Amino acid sequence: MNLELFIAKKIHFSKEGDKQVTPPAVRIAMIGIALGLAVMILSVAIVIGFKKEVRNKVIGFGSHIQITNLDSNVSYETSPIAVNEAVLTELSHTDGVNHVERFATKPGLLKTDSAFQGIVLKGVGEEYDWTFFRKNLKSGDVFTVSPKESGTSVIISKYLADRLSLKVGDGFLTYFVQESVRARKFTITGIYETGFLDYDKLFVIADIKQVQRLNGWEADQVSGLELYVDNYARLDSISEQLYFSYSEKKDRNDNTYYVRSIKELNPMIFNWLDVLDINVVVILVLMMAVAGFTMISGLLIIILERTNMIGILKALGHDNRGIRKIFLYISFFLIGKGMIWGNIIGIGLCLIQSKFQPISLDSSIYYLDAVPVDINILTWVLLNIGTLSVAMLMMLGPSFLITKIDPAKSIRFE
Incomplete structure (x- = not known):
């Protein structure tokens, strides 16, 4: 039988003990643990959700990996590469790559009777994956690309519309x-809105054959290829593997292939997202420190209130280590209760925001129209284990006070 655990339960869970071990200062310590954990859960969920949503929007417009002409400049007026079925088949069978599609871009000027706007016409082929745009459609529908005939259907953003x-x-x-x-007339079949204004104000999605004809390209010539990987965590390794595989290959016109990941194509956005991790670390450290110090004060108050009991236990022959374990068990109960409420508050707020989105954002600044949340089970478990471990480690210091209590004096303590 664990005597220390038995005594701790009697002190913490008995009605008489409950009155003595939960004064306002101890309740404040529990509230500190609850609020600290809730803030940590919210912070991690929001940052993970924000990074995931922004990353998915950038990837939706540009895929995970692009293969273009090495001679292409940074504009959307590109030099073509010739792509045959052998290259497409080889890429689609590359380990980690689950989809390959062609694209071609052409800058232009969209004009109506009352206004005009500079745009980039992005041509896509019949193999194009419409999942991203279907998810963000506001009205209408995407169009079907014919393998033979050149279509005039397009989808444009709500911003342009x-x-x-x-x-x-x-x-x-x-x-x-x-x-x-040259002028081309197009018909709108769908209107999308991603909230990523930098791209929404720019791209009009059309049939790739329109861009090929405007540029005078042959049927196998495109601005590049877009590749999607099955695991984002492997993006860098797959991109590096393809870079070395295709750096010395040339198309039928002696053009060199140039492989870049979406991180290399948009370094400022992805560097900015990486900086957000520092903010989360700062918040976690501060919240754990606040919660830990409030629990330290709570444990010190519990020890002072139980000074008489400590003296009696010492007089009966109980050693300091055993008595410290009693109060560490009590701390565990209090921390556990605070963590339960912290999880309820944190997860509850995440679910409310995820379902009803009461907190909105300015999409022109944050690329999103509402605060995103993503509750990752593994992260949540690690966060709870880390909070409990840090809080219990911080309890070891104040529990050392028990070794300084003199039984002769403490028994008379009131």
Whole structure:
């Protein structure tokens, strides 16, 4: 039988003991643990959710990995690469790659009777994965790309539609400046809104054959290939593997392939997302420190209230280590109770935000229209284990006070 645990339970759970071990200062310590854990759960869930949503939007527009012409500049007026079925098959069978698609881009000027706007026409093929745009459609639907005929259907962003007073079913002219100005008429089949304004104000999705004809390219020439990986954690290793595999390969026109991951294509965005991890670490350290110090004060008060009992136990032959264990068990009960409430509050607020989104954001600044949350089970478990471990380690210091209590004096202590 564990005598220390038995005594701790009697002190903590008995009605008489409950009155003595839960004065206001101890309740405040429990509240500190609860609020600290709730804030930590919210902080981690929000940062993970924010990084995931922003990352998915960037990937939705540009895929995980792009293979382009080494001679291409940073503009959307690109130099083509020739891609045959052998290259597409080889890439699609690469370990970790689950989808390959062609794309071509062309800058232009979208014009209506009352306004105009600079855009980038992004041409996609029949193999294009529409999942991202279907998820963000506000009206209409995506179009089907024919393998033979060149279609005039497009989807545009809500930003462009509102700015130019366009709706599903409307047609518009787009002008392309090259050796001679060319115009193309397109028809809107769908309107999307991702909240990523930098891209929403730019991209119009069309049939890839439109861009190929405007540029005078042959059927196998494209701006590049977009590759999606099955595990984002392996993105860097897969990108590096493809880079070395294709760095010395050339297409039929002697153009060199250039492999880059989405991180390399958008370094500022991904560096900014990485900086957010530092903010989370600072919040976790501060919250654990606050919760730990409130529990230290609570344990000291419990020890002082039980000075008489400590003296009696010492007089009966109980050693300091055993008595310290009693109070560490009591601390464990208090910390556990605070953590239960902390989890209820933290997870509850995450679920409310996830379902009803009461806290909104300015999408022009944060790329999202509401605070995102993502409750990761593994992270949640580690957060609880870490909080409990740190809090219990911090209890070892104040419990050492028990060794300084003199039985002769403490028995007379009131």
